[in-house]
Amino acid sequence: MEKCPKPPKSSSKCVVDAxxxxxxxxxxxxxxxxxxxxxxxxxxxxxxxxxxxxxDDPESLPSIAYPDIVNYLVFSPSPYTAEDLTSYKSLxxxxxxxxxxxxxxxxxxxxxxxxxxxxxxxxxxxxxxPLEPWIIAEKSGRILGAHCTCMAGLGETCTHxxxxxxxxxxxxxxxxxxxxxxxxxxxxxPTSLSKVEYRECRKIDFTVTKRSQSLEEQSxxxxxxxxxxxxxxxxxxxxxxxxxxxxxxxxxxxILSLIEPYSDSFVPKVIGENFPPVLTELRKDEAVHxxxxxxxxxxxxxxxxxxxxxxxxxxxxxxxxxxxxxWFRFRAGRITASKMKTACCTDPNQPAQSxxxxxxxxxxxxxxSKATTWGCNHEKFARDMFIDVHKESHENVKVHDTGFFxxxxxxxxxxxxxxxxxxxxxxxxxxxxxxxxCVKSDKVDTxxxxxxxxxxxxxxxxxxxxxxxxxxxxxxxxxxxxxxxVWTEKDLHVEQIVFxxxxxxxxxxxxxxxxxxxxxxxxxGKFYTRLSSTMANVSSQPGVSxxxxxHDSDCAASTSGQEKTWCFCHQVEFGRMILCDNAKxxxxxxxxxxxxxxxAPKGKWYCPECQKLPQFQPKKGKKPYK
Numbered sequence: 001m002e003k004c005p006k007p008p009k010s011s012s013k014c015v016v017d018a019x020x021x022x023x024x025x026x027x028x029x030x031x032x033x034x035x036x037x038x039x040x041x042x043x044x045x046x047x048x049x050x051x052x053x054x055x056d057d058p059e060s061l062p063s064i065a066y067p068d069i070v071n072y073l074v075f076s077p078s079p080y081t082a083e084d085l086t087s088y089k090s091l092x093x094x095x096x097x098x099x100x101x102x103x104x105x106x107x108x109x110x111x112x113x114x115x116x117x118x119x120x121x122x123x124x125x126x127x128x129x130p131l132e133p134w135i136i137a138e139k140s141g142r143i144l145g146a147h148c149t150c151m152a153g154l155g156e157t158c159t160h161x162x163x164x165x166x167x168x169x170x171x172x173x174x175x176x177x178x179x180x181x182x183x184x185x186x187x188x189x190p191t192s193l194s195k196v197e198y199r200e201c202r203k204i205d206f207t208v209t210k211r212s213q214s215l216e217e218q219s220x221x222x223x224x225x226x227x228x229x230x231x232x233x234x235x236x237x238x239x240x241x242x243x244x245x246x247x248x249x250x251x252x253x254x255i256l257s258l259i260e261p262y263s264d265s266f267v268p269k270v271i272g273e274n275f276p277p278v279l280t281e282l283r284k285d286e287a288v289h290x291x292x293x294x295x296x297x298x299x300x301x302x303x304x305x306x307x308x309x310x311x312x313x314x315x316x317x318x319x320x321x322x323x324x325x326x327w328f329r330f331r332a333g334r335i336t337a338s339k340m341k342t343a344c345c346t347d348p349n350q351p352a353q354s355x356x357x358x359x360x361x362x363x364x365x366x367x368x369s370k371a372t373t374w375g376c377n378h379e380k381f382a383r384d385m386f387i388d389v390h391k392e393s394h395e396n397v398k399v400h401d402t403g404f405f406x407x408x409x410x411x412x413x414x415x416x417x418x419x420x421x422x423x424x425x426x427x428x429x430x431x432x433x434x435x436x437x438c439v440k441s442d443k444v445d446t447x448x449x450x451x452x453x454x455x456x457x458x459x460x461x462x463x464x465x466x467x468x469x470x471x472x473x474x475x476x477x478x479x480x481x482x483x484x485x486v487w488t489e490k491d492l493h494v495e496q497i498v499f500x501x502x503x504x505x506x507x508x509x510x511x512x513x514x515x516x517x518x519x520x521x522x523x524x525g526k527f528y529t530r531l532s533s534t535m536a537n538v539s540s541q542p543g544v545s546x547x548x549x550x551h552d553s554d555c556a557a558s559t560s561g562q563e564k565t566w567c568f569c570h571q572v573e574f575g576r577m578i579l580c581d582n583a584k585x586x587x588x589x590x591x592x593x594x595x596x597x598x599x600a601p602k603g604k605w606y607c608p609e610c611q612k613l614p615q616f617q618p619k620k621g622k623k624p625y626k
Contacts, residue, residue: 018046021149029154031368036136036145038323040110045117045134045147053106053117058175060107061168062114062137065252067266069165072143073157076325093162096123102167103130113138116168120160122150133160135168176251275317275326276310276406279333279523280360287525292608293568293594295527299520306411318403321416328363330404333523334414335359335511337472341465344510349601350611351518353528360522371437378435382487383419386431386494390483394423399431407476410508412515415476421483429496430473430482434466444486444493458493460484467497468507474499475508517596528612567591582610 022044025033037044054060096102105118114137119130133148143165145156152158234242246253247262256262282302287295306314318327335343342355383399391397400420407413419431439446449464460467470482479499486493521527566577566589576592581604590607592598606616 018044021046025154027368032154033147035323036147039113039136039144040115043110043115045115046132048108048115052108054108055104055106058171060109060114061116061172061175062139062143063141063172063176064137064143064165064168065141065172065266066169067257068141068143069162069169072146072165073162076143076157078155093159094166096120096159096163097166097170102163105164105167113144116164118164118167120148120163123159131160133158133164135161135164141172173251176249274307274309274313276306276314276330276411278329279304280329282333282520282523283526284524290525291568292521292527295521295525296517296594296596299516299524302520302524304411306406306408308408311406311408315403315405318416319401321403324403327404327416330406331362331414331416333360333519334406334412335515335519336362336413337415337417337469337476338465340472340507340511341468343514344468344507346514347601348514348517349595349597349605351514353612353617356518356522356528359519374437374440375435378487379418379433382433382435382485382492383431385487385492386433386483386485387421389492389494390421390423394425396424398422405473405476407478410476410512412519413472413476413508413511415473417473417477417482420477420479426481428479430470430477430479431485432466432470432473432482433485433487435487439488441489442491444488444491447486447488447493450486450493458495460495460497470497471500471503472507475504527608567594569594578605580605580607580610582606582613582616585610 022030022033034042101121103119103121105116107114107116109115115134116137117132117134119132121130122128131148131150131153133146133150133153135146136144138144146161146165147153147156148158148160150158150160153161243256243259243262246256252266257266284298287298290298314326314330318324318330321327336359339355339359342352346352346355387397387399398421400422402417402420405415405417417430418433420428421431422428436447444450445452445458449461449466450458451461453459460470466484470484474480474482474497481499482497484493484495484497518528522529567587569591577589578592578595578597578600579589580587585607587607587609595608606613610616
């Protein structure tokens with residue numbers, strides 16, 4: 001196999017103190033950094049031994065093509081906001097690559113994924129210490145993550161990362177093609193830039209290298225003599241034969257991207273899948289300034305639907321779970337199994353804002369602790385131990401990794417079980433594993449959510465959030481049984497839980513109500529996270545004291561004797577109405593139907609607008625107002 005010439009060695013070693021660098025990151029940035037490292041088994045490219053890197057085996061490089069680069073830089077969701085990165089500026093980094101600003105590229109394969117790093121010169125300071133970007137990609141060319149030591153490196157799409165991607169693309173194109181001598185033309189690659197020489201202005205080429213002026217085109221004009229002769233126009237059969245031969249080579253010839261059916265292979269995998277719409281894209285600009293009742297009316301006109309094919313595509317594409325960006329995108333806006341107990345128990349009249357935000361923006365509101373880290377690190381070991389025990393009494397046991405499940409019948413719900421187990425005798429069941437940190441070295445009978453039944457057998461408490469979680473998983477996955485596994489360093493508890501249809505109907509009804517009245521207003525109009533002008537300018541006009549009035553009234557009395565309007569709807573008093581306990585509320589009275597309640601709440605009640613005021617939000621450690 002032909003060898004790629006080794007780039008010039010540098011006398012300076014990696015200038016990045018990886019450990020100090022990681023510790024200096026903010027909590028969210030550090031978690032994202034560690035998440036990227038998990039793609040390659042937790043190894044940090046800045047800490048890998050120099051002897052483990054290679055630079056003379058292009059066959060090891062991922063097959064990154066230009067569509068992969070555009071899809072990553074422009075259309076990939078941000079790991080922090082879940083919105084498209086739209087880093088169009090980074091596409092201009094092709095010019096930096098052609099000019100030789102990418103130096104000392106090296107790579108290695110870890111866990112079937114290729115990590116590539118290099119040194120890239122600063123755009124404004126040639127003499128400064130080069131930056132050190134790295135990227136992680138699958139063999140197919142799908143880019144999983146990137147990083148750079150520049151100021152914008154945490155965004156993963158800086159020009160230095162882009163320049164490295166363009167160099168990989170050029171090497172891959174040369175690797176997959178042949179010259180007339182059947183040798184790979186690595187000598188056409190730009191040489192590394194060591195210094196910038198001074199020139200007179202009239203001798204400087206100020207033109208920008210465009211994608212149309214590719215390295216192949218430059219090489220053709222520089223090294224080949226073309227004799228133009230008279231040739232006949234090719235026939236349709238000849239063209240078909242040519243395209244078929246090009247496709248058979250395995251390389252992505254540019255002309256094939258315009259010819260059907262060969263163009264299908266140029267569509268990025270993520271775009272080509274039949275996915276349902278992402279719920280965070282339901283937001284409507286006009287709804288951001290609407291009041292609560294108007295948003296509710298708009299929500300009633302929005303239909304959420306997911307087909308069976310789309311649900312299967314989502315599950316298959318999200319089996320990396322928390323390591324998958326799509327996993328977070330499709331979770332956003334859906335009530336997941338782990339949050340079902342909160343959804344069913346929160347007051348629909350005053351839903352907890354932390355719950356709403358965690359449902360709508362799961363990637364922004366995730367957290368890590370010793371307990372979660374312990375659980376993640378031991379989950380697979382606990383599951384394997386369960387499988388070993390399960391095999392003793394079941395035939396042909398198989399375990400399957402799972403992604404994010406969506407049930408088309410209840411598309412506002414979702415579940416991500418820890419796996420599925422199947423056997424010839426019992427069929428398919430859900431696996432849910434718990435590794436409690438607080439009792440990690442104790443017996444399972446000390447676990448708080450396990451209680452003894454009348455026969456002295458440990459069972460999961462039916463009122464605990466984990467029971468809600470398991471029942472939701474069964475309902476969403478449309479299965480009849482689950483294995484609830486609790487693992488400690490000294491013990492293992494395995495309990496088979498069967499699907500409770502009556503319980504499932506109850507949680508579907510309650511979660512549907514909270515979804516319609518709380519989650520949808522946030523998705524459509526960001527009602528709970530926007531800066532409300534009406535809240536910022538609450539009327540200082542004295543109102544009726546909340547303690548002097550009853551919450552519930554069949555008719556809100558008008559002290560002026562005139563026909564006055566109330567509520568979000570600006571209509572006169574009719575039917576049952578409720579008074580906001582904020583004495584300075586500029587609306588005061590609300591119709592039951594407008595705020596979607598049927599019975600008077602207990603204790604104090606604040607309207608949806610006043611609930612967002614700091615003084616009326618429940619303090620940490622206290623229950624919400626009811």
